[in-house]
Amino acid sequence: QKEVEQNSGPLSVPEGAIASLNCTYSDRGSQSFFWYRQYSGKSPELIMFIYSNGDKEDGRFTAQLNKASQYVSLLIRDSQPSDSATYLCAVKGPQGGSEKLVFGKGMKLTVNP
């Protein structure tokens, strides 16, 4: 059974700090990796995706993928109180767009002003 593990948290960081969120996955055939942000009472919002080993940067967000270690992470630089949310790691296998995502349980991040 495909599994995605995230540290249960919660994670609390001061405003302006770097928040580091980590995720491991069990299926070595996984091809696509996504980070979603979910505010309380709202639906998930896609913030980053990565397919290749290495780093991918988008503004204050950097996704890092290491397929050999089956590890994906999300770094949030200059954290803001508005970044306070639950972050979901999701993984998709090689079968294509119709394949379901496997989600981690989420990590709750609080950024303190």
Place this chain on the structure above:
Amino acid sequence: GAVVSQHPSRVICKSGTSVKIECRSLDFQATTMFWYRQFPKQSLMLMATSNEGSKATYEQGVEKDKFLINHASLTLSTLTVTSAHPEDSSFYICSAVAGGSVKDEQYFGPGTRLTVT
């Protein structure tokens, strides 16, 4: 990113009645749509995968006769909760994928909060 809408955003119904929730992809054609349920402070739970023109694939433990899914077109999927009971009260969220590539992202609708009294 692509836009997915849901209607209604919030619904209250009486026990024993049926409720239909619509999910629409507004600016793209969705080959596949997914339906999730989320209880307070819990993780997303996938209920079913819906492909246009074919029967939905339900996850283990999800009653297909209770949660009817219809994917009538490339932009519309509906979830009908039949004979709703208070334990069906939850946050129902759909998502949609534009294509058949493994790189295609999945976009979520805003969700529908169902309360069964």
